[in-house]
Amino acid sequence: MIINNNAGAAMAARVLGESSSALQKSLARLSSGSKIVSPSDDAAGVGVAMKFGAQINRAQAARDNVGNAVAFAQTQDGFLDKVGNALDRMSELAMLSQDETKTNADRALYDKEFQKLDDFIVAIGNKDFNGISLFNSSSMSVTVGADGSKMSTADIGLASNSTITALANATTSVDSSASAATALTRVKNALSTLAGLRADVGANMSRLEAESSALSVQKDNLSSAKSRISDVDVATESANFARQQILVQSGTAMLAQANVLPQSALRLIG
Numbered sequence: 001m002i003i004n005n006n007a008g009a010a011m012a013a014r015v016l017g018e019s020s021s022a023l024q025k026s027l028a029r030l031s032s033g034s035k036i037v038s039p040s041d042d043a044a045g046v047g048v049a050m051k052f053g054a055q056i057n058r059a060q061a062a063r064d065n066v067g068n069a070v071a072f073a074q075t076q077d078g079f080l081d082k083v084g085n086a087l088d089r090m091s092e093l094a095m096l097s098q099d100e101t102k103t104n105a106d107r108a109l110y111d112k113e114f115q116k117l118d119d120f121i122v123a124i125g126n127k128d129f130n131g132i133s134l135f136n137s138s139s140m141s142v143t144v145g146a147d148g149s150k151m152s153t154a155d156i157g158l159a160s161n162s163t164i165t166a167l168a169n170a171t172t173s174v175d176s177s178a179s180a181a182t183a184l185t186r187v188k189n190a191l192s193t194l195a196g197l198r199a200d201v202g203a204n205m206s207r208l209e210a211e212s213s214a215l216s217v218q219k220d221n222l223s224s225a226k227s228r229i230s231d232v233d234v235a236t237e238s239a240n241f242a243r244q245q246i247l248v249q250s251g252t253a254m255l256a257q258a259n260v261l262p263q264s265a266l267r268l269i270g
Contacts (some may be wrong), residue, residue, distance in 0.1 A: 009258035016251035023244035026237055045229045052226035056219055059146040063215040066208050069142045069153070072129050073205045076156055077136065078126050080198050083158070086117045087194060091187045093117075097152065097180035104176055111175040114183070118172065125158045134158075144211040146218065154200035163189045163252040 028037040039046045093114045097107045127134045135158035141150045158164060174180040 012255040019247035026241040029232045049230040059219040066212045077201045094184035099176035153204040
């Protein structure tokens with residue numbers, strides 16, 4: 001029996017300290033929902049989870065870019081639809097002006113509407129989306145991947161398309177039977193060109209929507225991988241928390257007992 005050194009109390013204090021530290025760490029995990037509360041918990045996992053997080057954010061940003069490009073294409077298609085309606089009416093006016101029972105005075109009335117619709121088409125060709133021309137002669141390069149990969153959309157050149165801009169020619173009118181026949185040919189060519197442009201817009205939208213879907217799948221899988229590294233399993237950690245609580249309570253009780261043992265020496269010298 002010794003008095004100066006209480007080895008049992010020292011060991012009980014050490015074990016109690018370890019149990020208390022483990023209890024605090026378990027409490028931090030449960031309160032934060034994160035498995036890694038300190039880089040020392042999983043040094044490699046911290047780095048991998050950080051890279052996954054950055055890649056997830058990039059995938060979301062790319063998906064936002066694609067969403068804006070889809071909105072851009074939808075706006076293009078909406079205007080092209082209106083151009084199609086205008087061309088349809090212009091072809092009708094060109095046919096009506098070829099009616100031999102009409103005088104040139106009658107045809108001049110048809111020409112008024114024809115020219116206004118022509119002006120409308122020219123104005124559509126100059127429309128923009130957030131300051132970006134909708135119908136210039138160059139394609140767009142859209143970022144569609146978290147790695148910065150891009151896709152080029154089909155060129156939707158309305159303002160620069162010769163078969164459509166030909167309608168804006170001053171000689172295109174329906175104020176006579178002969179000019180109406182020429183105008184009809186030009187309108188029919190413009191309609192054919194417009195059909196191709198709308199098909200291009202549809203193809204752009206289809207590709208962009210597929211890219212958006214792929215980015216969503218990539219983001220979900222990356223989030224799942226990051227979760228396996230950094231998110232705490234609440235059921236498992238709750239069991240560990242209860243275990244550490246019991247160890248702290250029993251360690252505290254045993255330390256108290258170990259501190260009492262040296263007092264037995266007083267009986268020998270009393």
